Amino acid sequence: MTAIAGAGRLAAFSLRVDRRRITAWAVASGIVVVVVGIAFNRLYPTSGSRESLVALADSPVLRAILGPLLAPATTGGLVAWRMGSILTVILALATTFLVVARTRGEEQRGRGALLASLPVGRGSPVVAALLDAAVLDAAAGLSIVAALLCLAQSPTDSLALGLGVGASAWSFGAAAALVAQLTATSRAANGIAAGIVGASFLVRALGELYASWVTWLSPIGWVGTLRAFADPRYWLLVVPLGIGAAVGACAVCVALGREQGRGLRAERAAPSTPLSPSALGLAWRLEHVAIAVTAVAGLAYAVLAGSIVGLFDRFVKSSPVLERAIVHLGGTHVLKDAFTTTMAIYGGIAMGAFAVSLVLRLHSEESHGRVTVLCAAGATRSSVIEGFSATALCAGVVGTLAWGLGLGIGRLLVDHSTLGLARGVEAGIVCVPAVVALVAVAVAAVGATRRAGAIAWGVVVWCAVASVLGPFLGLPSWVSDLSPFTHVAPLPLSGSWWVRCTVLLGVAAIVGALGRSAYLRRELGGA
Amino acid sequence: MGVIDVAGLRKRFGSISALNGLDLSVGAGEVHGFLGPNGAGKTTTIRVLLGMVQRDGGTATVLGLDPWRDATELHRRLAFVPGEVDLWGQLTGEETLQFLAGLRGGVDAASQARLVERFELDTSRRVATYSKGNRQKVALVAALASGAELFLFDEPTDGLDPLMVEVFREETVRVRERGATVLLSSHVLSEVEEACDRVTILREGRTVEAGTIDSLRHLARISVHAETLRPIEGLEAVRGLSDTVSSVTSLRCKVEASHLDSLLGVLHAAGVRTLECHPPSLESIFLAHYSGDQGATST
Numbered sequence: 056m057t058a059i060a061g062a063g064r065l066a067a068f069s070l071r072v073d074r075r076r077i078t079a080w081a082v083a084s085g086i087v088v089v090v091v092g093i094a095f096n097r098l099y100p101t102s103g104s105r106e107s108l109v110a111l112a113d114s115p116v117l118r119a120i121l122g123p124l125l126a127p128a129t130t131g132g133l134v135a136w137r138m139g140s141i142l143t144v145i146l147a148l149a150t151t152f153l154v155v156a157r158t159r160g161e162e163q164r165g166r167g168a169l170l171a172s173l174p175v176g177r178g179s180p181v182v183a184a185l186l187d188a189a190v191l192d193a194a195a196g197l198s199i200v201a202a203l204l205c206l207a208q209s210p211t212d213s214l215a216l217g218l219g220v221g222a223s224a225w226s227f228g229a230a231a232a233l234v235a236q237l238t239a240t241s242r243a244a245n246g247i248a249a250g251i252v253g254a255s256f257l258v259r260a261l262g263e264l265y266a267s268w269v270t271w272l273s274p275i276g277w278v279g280t281l282r283a284f285a286d287p288r289y290w291l292l293v294v295p296l297g298i299g300a301a302v303g304a305c306a307v308c309v310a311l312g313r314e315q316g317r318g319l320r321a322e323r324a325a326p327s328t329p330l331s332p333s334a335l336g337l338a339w340r341l342e343h344v345a346i347a348v349t350a351v352a353g354l355a356y357a358v359l360a361g362s363i364v365g366l367f368d369r370f371v372k373s374s375p376v377l378e379r380a381i382v383h384l385g386g387t388h389v390l391k392d393a394f395t396t397t398m399a400i401y402g403g404i405a406m407g408a409f410a411v412s413l414v415l416r417l418h419s420e421e422s423h424g425r426v427t428v429l430c431a432a433g434a435t436r437s438s439v440i441e442g443f444s445a446t447a448l449c450a451g452v453v454g455t456l457a458w459g460l461g462l463g464i465g466r467l468l469v470d471h472s473t474l475g476l477a478r479g480v481e482a483g484i485v486c487v488p489a490v491v492a493l494v495a496v497a498v499a500a501v502g503a504t505r506r507a508g509a510i511a512w513g514v515v516v517w518c519a520v521a522s523v524l525g526p527f528l529g530l531p532s533w534v535s536d537l538s539p540f541t542h543v544a545p546l547p548l549s550g551s552w553w554v555r556c557t558v559l560l561g562v563a564a565i566v567g568a569l570g571r572s573a574y575l576r577r578e579l580g581g582a
Numbered sequence: 583m584g585v586i587d588v589a590g591l592r593k594r595f596g597s598i599s600a601l602n603g604l605d606l607s608v609g610a611g612e613v614h615g616f617l618g619p620n621g622a623g624k625t626t627t628i629r630v631l632l633g634m635v636q637r638d639g640g641t642a643t644v645l646g647l648d649p650w651r652d653a654t655e656l657h658r659r660l661a662f663v664p665g666e667v668d669l670w671g672q673l674t675g676e677e678t679l680q681f682l683a684g685l686r687g688g689v690d691a692a693s694q695a696r697l698v699e700r701f702e703l704d705t706s707r708r709v710a711t712y713s714k715g716n717r718q719k720v721a722l723v724a725a726l727a728s729g730a731e732l733f734l735f736d737e738p739t740d741g742l743d744p745l746m747v748e749v750f751r752e753e754t755v756r757v758r759e760r761g762a763t764v765l766l767s768s769h770v771l772s773e774v775e776e777a778c779d780r781v782t783i784l785r786e787g788r789t790v791e792a793g794t795i796d797s798l799r800h801l802a803r804i805s806v807h808a809e810t811l812r813p814i815e816g817l818e819a820v821r822g823l824s825d826t827v828s829s830v831t832s833l834r835c836k837v838e839a840s841h842l843d844s845l846l847g848v849l850h851a852a853g854v855r856t857l858e859c860h861p862p863s864l865e866s867i868f869l870a871h872y873s874g875d876q877g878a879t880s881t
Contacts, residue, residue, distance in 0.1 A: 057654040061685050068681050072670055165668040169721060172632050172662035172734075173685040176654050315634035 058311055061175035065183035069157050070190060077191045080149050084142060085198035088134055091524070092206040095133045102128060112136060113377055115367040115387075116394045119260035122276075125285035131208035132284035135216045139278045140259065141523060144252055146195050146224035147274070150188045151231040151248040157184035159235035159244050162316050171315050178307040181232050185303050188228035196221025208284075215287035219278040222292050226274045226299035227252055232306035239318030242345070250352060253405070257359050264366035274298075334434045334442030342413055346450040349409050353402060353454050354461040360398045361465020361479055364391040391470075392478060392546035395462055399482035400489075400522050400540050402458035407493035408515045410451030414497035417443040418507050426579060440574045444498045444567065451490040459483010478546055485544045485552055488559035492539035493518060495567035502570030503577070539563075584609045585645055585732055585763040586631065592639035593626055593787075600626040602787040603640065608765055608780075613758050615778035615795075616767040617864075619872055623787040624767045625665075628736050631765075632662055645732060658686070661725035665737035665767075667717040671710030675720055678709055682724040694727035700749050714741035726753050733757060733764045739773065751777050775864040783871055790871055795864060802862035802870055803836035806845065811853030820845045831855075 070077070099105045105127045111117060112124035122140055126132025158180050161167040170180065196217040203213035231248035238244040255273040262270030270276035277295050282288055330340045367387050371378050381387055417440065420426050429439055463479020466472075496514050500507035521538035535541050539559055544552035586608040593601040601623045608614040618624050629635045631644050633653030642649055647656045669678055679698075683689040698705055701719040709717065718741045725733060733754075739747045747770075754764055754777050768774050774781060775795060783791040783798075791798060803824060809832045817828065822838035823845070831852070837845050842859075849857070 060654050064681075064685050068684075071677070071681075072672065165664070165666055166670070168629075168632075168634065168664050169662070169667065169669075169682075170685075171634050172657060172660075172664075173682065174654050174657040174687070175685055314636055315629065317635075 058176040058178045059182045059307065060179060061173070062179040062182040062186070065170075065175060065179050066186035069183055069187040073153060073157075073187060073191070076149075076153065077194055080146065080191060081194035081198040084146065084195040085202040087142070087520075087524075088138060088199050088202035089205055091138050092130050092134050092202070092208075095130050095137070096206075099133070105133070108133070110377070110380060113374065114381070114390060115264055115370045116390050116397065118263045118370070119363055119394065120397065122259065122263055122279045125279075125282055129208065129212075129284050130206050131203050131212055131216065134203065134206075135283045139216065139220065139283075140256070140275050142195075142199065143220050143223050143275050143278050144256060146192060146220060147227035147252045147255075148249060149195075150192055150224045150228035151252065152245060153191055154184045154188050154228045154231040155235045155241050155244045155248060157187055158232060159238065160241040163241050167315060176311075177313070178310045181236070181303070181306045181310045185225075185228060185232055185306075189225055192221035192225040192228070195224070212284040212287055215281050215289060216278075216283035218289075218292055219281040219283060219295075222295040222299070223274045223278050226277075226295040226302070227255075229299040229301075229303040229306065233302055233309065236306050236309040236313060237318055246345075246349070246352075250356075253356055257356065257363070260360075260363055261366075264363060264370045334429055334439040335445060336442075337429070338413075338416075338443045338446040341416070342446050342450065345413075346446075346453060349406070349450065350454050350457040353406060354457040354464075357398070357402055357458045357461025357479075358465040358468070360402075361395065361462035361475075362469050364394055364466055364475075365469025367391060367394075391466065391475070395466065395478055395482045396543070396545045398462055399459055399479075399486050400543055402462070402483075403455050403486035403490050403540060403543070404493075404515070404519050404522060406451050406454035406458060407490040407518070409454060410447045410490065410494045411497040411511050411515055413447035413450050414444060414494060414501055415508055415511055416447075418501050418505070421505070421579060430579075436575050437571065440498070440502065440571050444494070444571075447497070448491060448494050451494050452487055455486050455490045456480075456483050459486065481548055482546055485548065485556060486540070488556045488563065489539035489543050492559050492563040492566070495563035495570065498567045499570030499573070502572070502574035505577075583643075583646060585612075586614075586643075586765060588627070588631075588640065588642045590640035591627065591630065591637055591642055593623075593630060593635065594638055600787055601630075601637075601640075604784060604787060605789045605792070606782050607792075608763060610763055611758060611761050612780060613754060613764040613766060613778045615774035615781035616765055616784075617769075617771070617774060617781055617868060618784040622784045624784065625736055626787075627784075628662075628734050628765070628767060631734060632657075632660075659730060660732040660734060661728040661730040662734045663718075663721045663725045663736065663738045665740045667714075667721040669709040669712070669717055669720060672708065674708050675703060675705035675712070675716075678720055679705060679724055679727075683727070686728055689724075689727045690729060693729070694723060697723040697727050697753070700753070701746060715743065715746065718742055719746070722750065722753075726757065731762055733762060735764065735766045735768075737767055737769060739768070739770060747773065771864045771868055781864070783868065785871060791867070798864075798867050799839070799862050802867045803838050804842055804862060805834075805836050805858075805860045806842075807834050807856075807858040808832065808849050809855045810849060811855050814848060814852045816848050816851070820848055 099108060109124055109127050112121070121136055124136040126135070161170060161180065199220060200213045200217035203216065204210060227248070230251050231244065234248045235241070235244040238247060255275045259270055259273040259276040262273060262276055270279065274295055277291065280288070281291050330336050367390055371381050371387055381390065426439055430436060459480050459482050461479070462482060463476035466475030466479055493515065497511040500510040504510065518538040518540050521535040522540045542555050542559055544555050584607045586606060588604060588606040591601050591604040604623060604627060606627065616624055626635065630637050630642055631649050633649035633656060636650050644656055645659055649656055679694060683694065701723055703716065703719045703723060709720070718738065722738060739750050742750065751773065754766070758764060766774065766778060778795065780794050781792070781798065782789055811831070813830045814828065814833055820841060822841035824836045826835040828834070833849070
């Protein structure tokens with residue numbers, strides 16, 4: 056067992072390092088479930104009103120995004136339907152980032168060498184990270200169970216949902232562990248592992264509309280297969296746990312044969328390319344590959360997401376009741392536009408998050424003392440913040456437009472009408488101002504404080520919560536209005552859409568300018 | 583068999599060749615200096631010895647074990663201090679030392695406390711507030727308290743102030759006195775000269791010189807400055823001279839150690855008034871290898 060010697064001690068240590076992060080995710084998961092449960096009880100108090108949700112849930116848009124509504128009669132069943140996949144996606148991302156930080160992240164930061172010189176096995180960091188992740192997911196899962204118990208739901212069903220979400224999220228952690236063994240940087244590992252989460256979401260959506268066997272290909276789909284609140288099948292927990300353990304074992308095997316600090320690809324002598332001698336030139340040089348890769352990956356995802364609308368006609372025709380209801384609403388193209396808008400906003404938030412990570416790059420440049428190097432070499436402070444912000448802005452805008460184009464191409468592929476293409480592109484364009492606003496907030500955070508990370512990521516999470524849950528939770532409108540994505544004009548565009556865009560861009564410009572001037576005034580941190 | 587036996591070690595990283603047949607042998611209880619310019623392959627060698635990277639060719643045994651295959655077993659018996667220590671900012675120094683000791687399966691608490699005291703490390707603070715030198719001290723304390731048989735130090739005094747460098751030197755002597763072996767990679771030649779019994783000098787991934795510092799001195803030239811009572815005669819007959827600047831009754835030159843005696847004969851014949859004779863410093867040996875002339879011929 057020398058291969059994983061010391062894994063237990065390493066895991067205990069990781070828990071010590073990550074205890075705040077783990078507690079925060081667990082508490083947040085429970086709170087979200089309680090809030091959503093209370094909202095359901097308030098908005099749909101009677102069984103009659105809950106039955107009305109069944110028809111709504113059967114619309115292809117909601118089937119694709121949320122999965123089936125199995126148990127409308129219980130609050131727990133409604134929570135499982137509304138929150139099951141979303142909680143899984145969020146916890147899967149949290150688990151992914153945790154696992155990558157404790158494996159590739161340590162190696163990349165040079166602490167890995169110190170750890171590796173101690174009597175720990177080569178596979179131990181992977182095992183320790185997966186144990187750490189298991190604690191995160193178990194804590195979050197049990198917090199969900201506790202929240203459901205607070206809502207007076209059946210303990211067995213609550214346990215099925217909580218464990219299902221936790222186990223599925225953990226299997227993503229195992230995938231992230233494997234990815235982290237193969238990529239040379241933690242950033243690439245995070246990107247690819249998050250991409251796997253996104254792909255699982257789309258595959259699950261495809262499974263809902265096309266054929267149920269496809270659902271089994273997606274770890275997010277596995278949560279639904281447990282049938283919490285509708286005669287739960289606990290034994291299916293074997294699927295995420297077994298597959299996760301198998302993938303984790305693969306990661307350990309790769310780690311055993313791998314040199315410290317290395318990825319799949321060998322280092323090469325890098326070609327020297329000219330670099331514009333400015334902060335902007337540096338920021339562009341550091342990020343342009345990541346920007347291009349993200350835009351292309353986003354385009355590919357969006358094509359898949361957009362093409363899902365092709366299944367809407369088929370799905371609607373399968374149920375005469377649904378078909379009559381949809382015709383009454385104005386036909387399936389209304390649904391397609393609604394789905395396109397929703398998907399554009401999800402993509403916009405994802406691209407916004409990427410752009411925010413690039414703004415925060417400036418923050419890590421500062422804490423590693425590299426901003427000092429730049430300024431000492433003659434770059435002005437304003438050129439530093441402008442250069443990095445402009446690069447981040449470019450990433451957000453290009454990514455969002457690529458995403459919209461992808462949605463359009465996806466619709467074009469299945470509809471064979473250029474109207475679909477145009478709708479996708481439009482959806483992308485109207486999301487751009489919201490992404491710009493998100494970047495501006497991150498710039499303001501970096502400008503105002505040396506602890507910008509928590510603020511900027513908090514805003515990203517807030518945007519996601521407000522967009523995904525805001526209208527449903529019945530939050531006061533001023534609260535969800537704080538998210539720029541609340542102001543994205545819905546398709547089909549009409550009347551005043553450009554007014555919304557202009558106002559958002561104006562607000563973004565003011566916030567960004569305030570951040571810039573704050574940055575010029577505050578003290579620089581350093582290594 | 584020595585504690586470290588490396589012969590013909592080769593390592594490539596993609597198209598970059600890091601080690602091209604490096605030899606290194608370190609005997610038990612020895613403090614061995616490991617010298618070379620930036621990029622010569624010192625850190626890569628240490629990473630091979632730690633089993634963090636695999637060798638492409640040659641042989642390497644450490645404490646009689648294969649460093650790649652038996653890495654975990656080996657790590658129980660050695661301690662390592664890197665030149666750049668990165669730690670977990672949210673932990674205190676105390677917690678970090680506890681954790682590192684815990685992974686090792688425990689260290690002598692009294693010895694650790696003594697080292698914390700000696701290095702004047704405030705372990706109650708969070709590591710995030712530490713300077714580079716303080717982070718370095720954490721790694722040094724953790725390693726020196728470990729009771730390992732072998733210490734691998736990769737530029738360990740980088741970032742330490744001169745007082746702490748002196749403490750490090752004394753502690754190195756201490757671990758040697760209890761029989762441990764030390765491989766010390768360093769740029770600070772005076773430190774190596776004072777602390778080390780033997781040195782290995784490398785260049786471009788190869789060993790260019792190895793031996794005791796005294797034996798290396800014999801390979802290099804001695805600088806001589808003399809003034810005489812009478813004109814110096816017969817200097818042409820002395821071989822192995824270089825950088826000669828002479829007038830009628832004074833001489834400044836460098837001479838190979840084996841020809842020092844014949845030079846002194848010539849000077850004695852002219853009547854020595856003053857004589858300065860400097861053995862080569864490690865620095866001059868080192869510079870001689872890297873300025874190209876001698877290094878190129880001895881490989």
